[in-house]
Amino acid sequence: MLLTTVTGLVDSVSYLVLGKVFVANMAGNLIFVGFGLSEVGTAVAPSAVAIGAFLVGCLAGGRAVQSLAHHRGWLLCGSATVVVVLVAVAVALLWGVEDGGSVPSARRWAAIVALASGMGFQAALTRQVNLKDMRTVVATLTFTAVAADSKLAGGRGRGVTSGVISVLTVVFGAFCGGLLLRVGDVRAPLLLAIALLVIAAAGVAALSRKEADWQRPHT
Numbered sequence: 001m002l003l004t005t006v007t008g009l010v011d012s013v014s015y016l017v018l019g020k021v022f023v024a025n026m027a028g029n030l031i032f033v034g035f036g037l038s039e040v041g042t043a044v045a046p047s048a049v050a051i052g053a054f055l056v057g058c059l060a061g062g063r064a065v066q067s068l069a070h071h072r073g074w075l076l077c078g079s080a081t082v083v084v085v086l087v088a089v090a091v092a093l094l095w096g097v098e099d100g101g102s103v104p105s106a107r108r109w110a111a112i113v114a115l116a117s118g119m120g121f122q123a124a125l126t127r128q129v130n131l132k133d134m135r136t137v138v139a140t141l142t143f144t145a146v147a148a149d150s151k152l153a154g155g156r157g158r159g160v161t162s163g164v165i166s167v168l169t170v171v172f173g174a175f176c177g178g179l180l181l182r183v184g185d186v187r188a189p190l191l192l193a194i195a196l197l198v199i200a201a202a203g204v205a206a207l208s209r210k211e212a213d214w215q216r217p218h219t
Contacts, residue, residue, distance in 0.1 A: 001169050002200040003126060008173020009193040010115050017186045018108055021046040023115040026054055050116040057120025073208025079125035080201035084194050086118030091190045
């Protein structure tokens, strides 16, 4: 839930501050690319760069999985640590940007790359942890699973609660990010994201020492 909240926080900054681009939820970027190619609404480049950086982060996360797959506690803790560093880089790049002011071009591109690659890295590793029906970035599949597998649709209702929690947590993260941007400065949502990532990493590290379930792959 903490990592899912982080995705809402960082996307609030990327969309509202860095200029109509998502760094965690790639489905929106695909739509923006289509709009941009038709010369309606948005530019192609920011979304394309975000998608590319996200994929690079996923590749790096996939490589990390090969060395840490035997211990899912270390896997998730390591993921949160790497993302903390990349989000901190984005905070540094946004340092000095006034509330409501524009971000210098070079720093804007660098922040998009740092945040998108971090979210890709996180997505790859949380996927390997395989917490069923709790997705940190794929809201569309979550909506589908919640509705199609519900008892109203004739399903068994398995995973509906965790799916609803996943969706609401993303919304909550985005709400907090938007609220902080209104009353704080442009770095506030990212600083909160860092705090949540640190809490997640510390919590998993503690569980890994105490609970055997966190010390083996979850399949």
